[in-house]
Amino acid sequence: MAAELRDLMLDKQRYNTRLEETVRSRTAELASANIQLGESLQQLRETQDQLLFADRLATVGRLAAGVGHEINNPLAYILSNLRYLQEELERTEGAPSQEERQELLSAISEAHAGAEHVRLIVQDLKVLSRQDDATLGPVELARVVRGAAKMAAHEIRPRARFVADCEGVPPVLGNGARLGQVLLNLLINAAHAIEPGHVERNEIRVVARESAPGRVTMEVSDTGMGIPPENLSRIFEPFFTTKPVGVGTGLGLSVCRSIITALSGELTVESEQGKGTTFRITLPIAEEFDSPGQPA
Template identity: 45%
Template structure:
């Protein structure tokens, strides 16, 4: 990894700063050893002031500084203790580096030789989480013995933001592609579905006029057309999702009865639920909300199907449930909760659930777009969505939606 500009400055400045600090300590001891007769008029005072200045720089530096010898810490500044979540500045002295760094990475700091350039090392916070640090390590003499100094800058948040920006760039490119693909698919698909409906309707008329043998053959053709119609409708839904993903919710908004939408979604998801769990409804007294009914249906249907799929196939349907609960929270919000008794979600996955393309489902089952689209629908309605889960105890997705007029979605430019 190439050194970043700040790290180059840190290397140069850090060497000078530490050397000056240590030189000041050594020089002051030497001056003290000479006795008053040997000390020049103001030299002693100047050395004291110089040492104090550099000591202040080391102690107040926002970057963590660790001095270690043979894998053991012999000095660190307050920022080093803070990096790992300790309040006391001297709490780490004497600790082994191997205790403070993710297993297998301590060699980056203890490897013999000259300065290795900028490295990324995961430090273990006292709470157990990992802190990603950008580290420069180089040798020096500390208190008369060889040692190594490591200067660390916490880049955990910066790394997270960089990943978000990279995802945003990728999503922008995919969004543009999705809009174009959806447009190209939608036109011929509409033509195909229109013809399928026409042939299906004509077959119904022919079935009434045909003899018994012909009627049986026509019935098989009609069944095939029904399956074709169902598949085409599914493709149409995918195209619609792609357009929503690329452009956001631009549908017309009207007063919507939340319970009516939930009932419809429960009926549609019946095939997913039937062999896994019971659908339980606990509805409160809710006012209508202003929303696009189709988008709201997409939101709830996705959450219900996800809840059903969180319960393993073969589970006893009588022992598991998907519970739909609604209530009004104050005057400003209604709440819809979709709770399941499924396998739950690991803590390390919770913060990534709404990241595009992230999925905990097996390959070929999930695309990782369902929950990001749900979050987009909720956000466009001026609401929010949260999730609570514990492995082995199921999950609960809670949707908060505003009562009354929802903010209109941002206008899209023509041709986008």
């Protein structure tokens, strides 16, 4: 009897030893798998950041000609006023008369206004094209709208009136560069949905309001051709596009939704053929969060 008990105890010890070894082995395998999963997740995040940045640069590239036009106009009257000032100063001997002085001051004022216009356009381009770190902070939507509208002005102007009503809403929690990327994509899409030449009949409108406790909703609406019902459910799919080859990659709206989702927001769409389309972006109000962040 004693011998059988000893054998049972030895078997139990051997079993416990094997069990402990198995647990240690499985634990080591699980730890290794977790490390690999963490590395894969980090690579995926880095790839996604690169994709978002590449889409933003592609958007800036598509707008390059229009931005050049927007800069060229104020540069033209800066140069014109500077030439006028030079000629007048060379012509005038001694102190200018009161009338001449007013004309010179007016020319200086116009040149300054033109230079300020160029500075703001370049500032918006820098915000849009920089490789950001996705830091979250309070973002003034009205400022983002103004910047995106300036970038898209060359696309919008021949097609529709642009109306914005985003003042007075609280700052949202977000990232200024990425929200600007989303809005710029939506404005370009809205412009491309409208045929050029009938500005008085068409409108692109951006409106922001508090839509629920702790939330702000921004609507981007157009009076364009609308989206066919069979395409409406697919427009956020990666690489889905109805544009001709070489005009669009189909990544724009997919990237937009990814950005808004990453900011704890929601991007939805409503459309009716022949009447237009409305995209709605809903984001949390910055004041509702305690997380520190720099204003974007």
